[in-house]
Amino acid sequence: MKASDRIKRGALEKTFNYFLKDPEHNIVKIMDLLEKVTPDNLFANQRKSFRNAIDNQDNWHQLIMRVLNDTNPKVRDTLIKTFVIDGNLMAWPKQEENRDKYECNIPWAILLDPTSACNLHCEGCWAAEYGHNQNLSLEEIGSIINQGKELGTHVYIYTGGEPLVRKKDLIALCEMHPDCAFLAFTNGTLVDEDFCQEMIRVKNFVPAISVEGFEAATDARRGEGTYQKVNKAMELLHKNGLPFGVSCCFTSANADSIASEEFFDWLVEKGALFAWIFTYMPVGVNSPASLIPNPDQREYLYHFVRKMRSEKPLFTLDFQNDGEFVGGCIAGGRRYLHINSAGDVDPCVFVHYSNANIREVSLLDALRSPIFMEYYREQPFNDNLLRPCPLLENSGKLTEMVDRSGAHSSDLESQETAEELCGKTKQASLDWTPYAQRLWNNPHDPMYHKRHETDDQGMAETDMNKFKRIGRVRTHGEE
Numbered sequence: 001m002k003a004s005d006r007i008k009r010g011a012l013e014k015t016f017n018y019f020l021k022d023p024e025h026n027i028v029k030i031m032d033l034l035e036k037v038t039p040d041n042l043f044a045n046q047r048k049s050f051r052n053a054i055d056n057q058d059n060w061h062q063l064i065m066r067v068l069n070d071t072n073p074k075v076r077d078t079l080i081k082t083f084v085i086d087g088n089l090m091a092w093p094k095q096e097e098n099r100d101k102y103e104c105n106i107p108w109a110i111l112l113d114p115t116s117a118c119n120l121h122c123e124g125c126w127a128a129e130y131g132h133n134q135n136l137s138l139e140e141i142g143s144i145i146n147q148g149k150e151l152g153t154h155v156y157i158y159t160g161g162e163p164l165v166r167k168k169d170l171i172a173l174c175e176m177h178p179d180c181a182f183l184a185f186t187n188g189t190l191v192d193e194d195f196c197q198e199m200i201r202v203k204n205f206v207p208a209i210s211v212e213g214f215e216a217a218t219d220a221r222r223g224e225g226t227y228q229k230v231n232k233a234m235e236l237l238h239k240n241g242l243p244f245g246v247s248c249c250f251t252s253a254n255a256d257s258i259a260s261e262e263f264f265d266w267l268v269e270k271g272a273l274f275a276w277i278f279t280y281m282p283v284g285v286n287s288p289a290s291l292i293p294n295p296d297q298r299e300y301l302y303h304f305v306r307k308m309r310s311e312k313p314l315f316t317l318d319f320q321n322d323g324e325f326v327g328g329c330i331a332g333g334r335r336y337l338h339i340n341s342a343g344d345v346d347p348c349v350f351v352h353y354s355n356a357n358i359r360e361v362s363l364l365d366a367l368r369s370p371i372f373m374e375y376y377r378e379q380p381f382n383d384n385l386l387r388p389c390p391l392l393e394n395s396g397k398l399t400e401m402v403d404r405s406g407a408h409s410s411d412l413e414s415q416e417t418a419e420e421l422c423g424k425t426k427q428a429s430l431d432w433t434p435y436a437q438r439l440w441n442n443p444h445d446p447m448y449h450k451r452h453e454t455d456d457q458g459m460a461e462t463d464m465n466k467f468k469r470i471g472r473v474r475t476h477g478e479e
Contacts, residue, residue, distance in 0.1 A: 094152030213257025332375025
C-alpha cells in the first residue's frame with residue numbers, strides 16, 4: 001500500500017472508530033464529514049440514499065439501526081470498517097484507475113467456487129450440474145485474492161457446490177486476508193455453533209442462506225427437512241449477533257411464495273439483513289425452461305420489491321429487475337466474475353463459457369480474454385436496462401459473443417452450446433420485451449425522468465469513458 005493510501009486509510013479508520021463508540025448519536029456528524037472528504041462521483045447515489053434514511057427516520061434507518069444494535073459489537077466494528085473502508089472507499093478509486101489503465105472490466109467482487117461438492121441437489125441449480133469432484137486449493141484461492149487486491153478487489157463471494165464443505169479453509173482465508181470481506185452463498189444446513197464462534201473470531205465472514213419461500217417451496221426444491229435446518233441456522237446466527245442474509249431463486253413455481261409480504265416479514269423476524277433475489281436461468285442440459293418466471297410474475301416482482309424497499313428494514317436486491325440502478329449487466333468482470341472449482345474464469349455464474357483458466361493465466365489476463373472483452377465492449381446489452389442480460393432478455397446476444405470469442409463450455413458436467421442454452425430462453429426474452437418497454441416508458445413511474453434525462457444510469461465514470469473511446473452512441477431505451 002502506498003504511503004498516501006496508508007494515511008488515507010488511517011484517517012478513515014480513526015473516523016469510523018469515533019462513529020462506532022456511539023453510532024446512533026454520531027451518525028449525522030460522520031455523514032457530514034464523509035460528504036466533505038469523499039469525491040462527488042464516488043457512490044453519490046448510495047450516499048444520498050443513506051443520508052435520506054438518516055434524515056427521514058424511515059425503514060432504511062430502521063435497517064441501519066438493526067445492523068448497529070443487533071450485531072455482535074466486535075464483529076460489527078471490524079466488518080463495517082473492512083467492508084466500507086477496504087472494500088469500497090479505498091477499493092473503488094483503485095478499480096476505476098485500473099479500468100481506464102487496462103481498458104477492460106475490473107470487478108468490485110469475485111465469485112468463486114471452493115468446491116463442486118454439495119450435500120444437496122437442488123433443481124435448477126447451476127452447481128448441481130457440475131459433479132462433486134472439483135476443488136480449488138487453499139493456495140489457489142489465496143492467489144486469486146492476492147491478484148484481486150492488486151487490482152483493487154476486496155470483496156469475495158463463495159458459491160459452489162456448498163462452500164461450507166470447506167469450513168476450515170474459508171476461515172483460514174478470512175485470517176489471511178483481514179482487509180477483505182467474505183460472503184458465502186450457503187444452503188445453511190452446515191451452520192452450527194462451532195462455526196458461529198469461528199465467524200465471531202475472524203469477523204469478516206457473512207453467510208447468505210438459500211431459501212425458496214416457506215417450508216413447502218423450500219423443501220420442494222432443496223429436499224424434505226431442509227427448511228427446518230435453515231430455520232435452525234438462522235436462529236443460531238441471530239442468537240450470536242452475526243449478520244446474515246438470504247438468497248432466493250425466483251422461479252415460476254415459487255413466485256407466489258417469494259413475492260409475499262408474509263415471507264419478507266418472516267425474514268425480518270428471523271434477523272436477516274438482506275435478501276438477494278435471482279431469477280431462475282435454465283443452465284445445464286437437464287434444467288427445464290418451464291421454471292423461468294412468466295412475464296406477469298416478473299412484473300409483479302418488479303413492483304413488489306420496490307414496495308418492500310420502501311416499507312421493510314431489509315436490503316433487497318432483484319438482480320434481474322434492478323439493472324437500471326447499476327447500468328445493466330454487471331457480469332463479465334464489470335462488477336463481478338465467476339471462477340469455478342476447476343479454475344475456469346466465467347463471465348457470470350449462469351454463463352459457463354470461458355477462454356481462460358486461473359491455473360494457466362493471471363486474473364488480469366483472464367479479464368482481457370476474448371469473452372470478457374466481448375462483455376466489456378457490448379455492455380449494456382440493451383439501453384432499456386430492464387432488459388440487462390445477454391441470456392434471458394436479449395436471447396441470441398450470448399451466442400454471438402461466444403461465437404466471436406471462440407469461448408468453450410466450462411460446464412463441468414454437461415457440455416451445452418450457447419445456441420442450445422439461448423434456445424431455452426428465446427421465448428422468455430420475446431415475452432418480456434413488451435413488458436419491459438411499457439414499464440421503462442411509463443411516465444408515472446418514479447424512475448421515468450432518471451431513465452430519459454440522464455446518461456449515466458448508475459454507471460461509473462469509467463463506463464462513460466469507455467463509450468467515448470469506442471464511439472458508442474446510446475439511447476435512453478426508446479424503440
